[in-house]
Amino acid sequence: MTADSEFAAVALPLLPAIARVAHALTVDDADADDLVQETFLRAYKHWRTFERGSDCKSWLSAICRNAFFEQRRRESRSTAVEDQELESLAAARLHNSARASGVDNMFSRLDLGPAIARAIEALEPRYRDVVVLVDVEDFSYEQVAEALGIPIGTVRSRLYRARRQLQEALLAFAVDAGYATASAPIRPE
Amino acid sequence: MPNRSECEAVVRQLWPYLDGAVSESQRERIVAHLEGCVNCASHFDFAQSFLDAVAAARPHLPANEVLRVRVMSALMAEGFEAQ
Numbered sequence A: 001m002t003a004d005s006e007f008a009a010v011a012l013p014l015l016p017a018i019a020r021v022a023h024a025l026t027v028d029d030a031d032a033d034d035l036v037q038e039t040f041l042r043a044y045k046h047w048r049t050f051e052r053g054s055d056c057k058s059w060l061s062a063i064c065r066n067a068f069f070e071q072r073r074r075e076s077r078s079t080a081v082e083d084q085e086l087e088s089l090a091a092a093r094l095h096n097s098a099r100a101s102g103v104d105n106m107f108s109r110l111d112l113g114p115a116i117a118r119a120i121e122a123l124e125p126r127y128r129d130v131v132v133l134v135d136v137e138d139f140s141y142e143q144v145a146e147a148l149g150i151p152i153g154t155v156r157s158r159l160y161r162a163r164r165q166l167q168e169a170l171l172a173f174a175v176d177a178g179y180a181t182a183s184a185p186i187r188p189e
Numbered sequence B: 001m002p003n004r005s006e007c008e009a010v011v012r013q014l015w016p017y018l019d020g021a022v023s024e025s026q027r028e029r030i031v032a033h034l035e036g037c038v039n040c041a042s043h044f045d046f047a048q049s050f051l052d053a054v055a056a057a058r059p060h061l062p063a064n065e066v067l068r069v070r071v072m073s074a075l076m077a078e079g080f081e082a083q
């Protein structure tokens, strides 16, 4: 018996059972079908590692489960990337708001030092630590990830979120302080 | 007139670009776009002036706060677990 005919005789007949496993793991029918296909592709590629005489249904179920969780991890990573990119878009929107309020040169025109320090202190610690390390202490993403024992993606998410919170606070500060209507450059000492 | 979707693709990379965390090919694409797109360039300038202001605020931060973060990071690198 060739490996292929053995696979056809032992693994393929279990397709309906694996389809039910896939269906239980996923929500969407199309996702379940994709997962079944992925499971059998992997099983075929690794067929020589299947222990002859052992329970093929359990073996295939484990492959199916692993494929499902790997895929979900990949998807949550891509969601994280999307969130990070949305923070960059938010920074552009905030600039538009600043422009509309007449304070789009607030960072170059004003000494916001004390206001920035207050805004940083008001952040939740997990955001504050990351923004202080990167933007004040000049750590790289990698150095912060290593120092705090968190993934780089988490460093980025927290950093960008912290920046947005700081920008929002400072825009509110600049507008409230009346700089919006000032026509001449102001440099409070 | 710059292409809107190209503008959005470029602005989505604003923070990573300013942090020097984009690939060389992404960097070139962004630089080329910013040379021809005044509006996107103004977003990047605004964000950079924000980062400069935060860095310049260092003396206003309580020394203990800066030191606390630094010491905690050093401790955690040695395996100390906060919380």
Ligand SMILES: [Zn+2]
Binding pocket: B002, B006, B007, B008, B010, B033, B037, B039, B040, B041
């Ligand atoms: Zn543009």
